[in-house]
Amino acid sequence: MGSTCARIAIDAMGGDNAPGEIVAGALRAREELGVEVLLVGDPQKIEAALPAKINLGQVQIVPAEGAIAMDEEALSSIRRKPKASINVAMDLVKQGQADAVISAGHSGAAMAAALLRLGRLPGIDRPAIGAVFPTIVASKQVLILDVGANVDCRPKFLEQFAVMGSIYSQYVLGVSEPKVGLLNIGEEDCKGNDAAVRAHQLLRENAQIAFIGNAEGRDVLSGQFDVIVCDGFVGNVLLKFAEAVGEVMLQIMREELPQGLRGQLGTAVLKPNLKRIKQRVDHAEHGGALLLGVDGICIISHGSSQAPSIFNAIRLAKEAVNNQVLQRIQSQYQSQPSGQVLPKTSQ
Template sequence: MALNRARIAVDAMGGDYAPDEIVSGALRAHDELDVDVQLVGDPETIEASLERQGLSSNIQIIPADGVVEMHEEALTGIKRKPKASVNVAMELVKQGQADAVVSAGHSGASMASALLRLGRLPGIDRPAIGAVFPTMDPSKSVLILDVGAIVDCRPKYLEQFALLGTIYSQCVLGRPDPKVGLLNIGEEASKGNDLAVRTYQMLADNPRIPFVGNAEGRDILSGNFDVIVCDGFVGNVLLKFAEAIGNVLLQLCQEELLRDLDDRDLSHIAPNLKRLKQRIDYVEHGGGLLLGVNGICVIGHGSSHAMTIFNAVRLAKNAVNNRAIERIQEKHLVEQ
């Protein structure tokens, strides 16, 4: 695998704004991130999108037939449509023709396709989508998992999520001693539902997990935790709430902070607002990495626009260049 020129297969047909926004973001990533992007989908549709947007490129187009629609059941959809764009993209990784997949389409279908084609890592029962959130500390972020892959969890799944998050935080995010927390309604070990209470004890007893206790809702963005685990139902609600809050804060800042300012004042405050947007806007993060499968798969937001896709490709590239899967496998197998 070449570390300096990652090959990223992008599902051009997946997402609310496909193909135009997907194609635009992928093309920009291809031009600016020093990656080889492969657009997977219907060639005529992709070519028409390029022409419609006035874009020209020698970017590679990989033919696919169909897409798993959002209303379709995930497993049924990927089996009924073996040549769907997400399946073809996953197959490229399986065959070593691509190093990573990016898809903003049906997240359940992306996960199911990854499981069937790439397989699970040894010792992992269920994968998790890990999303990076900003914190109050500008030098730190927090990895939340799961944010939507598995909505009904057992304690052992959450224990595995914590282990995956620990290793990813150490090997890729550069946190040698990450602090791992369990999302709960109180700090005490006895708080929460049966899942939380049982999981707490398993995390506390596992010497491979640097567990520091429960994390309440107010702790998520505090910077006191590096990894926070929860089931996919709670995590997905949290993710979408965070997306909305980011947009609300940006709108309020524009309405209130810029009120009654003249052009000179605006020129002084504009750089600060830009930095604020970069810290809180989910678009800056691009999506979440599907951890626990034997390949790099970034699952983007269904509402992804071009900039989100650009950042999703950047996330995939970083995972490839950091040898994320190999390092997780090495550390996980050595410590088992």
């Protein structure tokens, strides 16, 4: 893609704070990142969420009919509602009218819509949701995948996750030689269940990645690894636990800072440090998770996303587009996929 202007389709009706926060984040990204944003959803509700200073001629609104509610079953809902905002947004990517799609709505529906509308990349058996976690090493992050797309994984799937994650880590996160680990209950090669042992062997033999061994739970945030692979059941539990830890840390800091004038003075002095801490531990700062393995850039944001998180999701999508993540993954796999399978999802 080079330096071309990325066009991002935004599911403006998805998420707890839609469409107001979604629109606000998209408009900020349009101004600061130089991207084109296509707001997909109910035109009246989107227009009502626009600031008074914004001229309707300055924004692109793509009409859609309804959205997939969080309590609806993913697959049946996207088939029953072909004009829902997430389906229309995916179709824009499929038709080449957008380079990427972002949704803070029903994550299972977003994944199912991506599979049905965009399809899998050739050679990829299952897509994976990759989420970025902070580590104890300043400015270093670790990519965990899968964090919810596949409850059960074959060793072959984990191997593919490792290759896709390495490409993403290298070209989007800027890691020259990503170190890959397999989440397991011990460091030794023989640890874990049969699937883990077989996955370890596949990863060890794959020359496309820099596999350095098993990663125990205490190693996830150590900074030792750049990419860690696991099945979506474990990954989703890990993701939500990490989000809770970040929120707890921020809340403890607020409660423990002194009150009154002393507290105000202390907070003023510590403000730059507190801001950096928030940026490292707050999941909203990372924008969302990339669905790797489908034939299009798809970012799944947190359901409670507010404007800053949507802005960061768009930044993430722009980087994935400009760094040609899809093309780089596709170049690793030449075989054609067998029949399309929709994986189980965890919410």
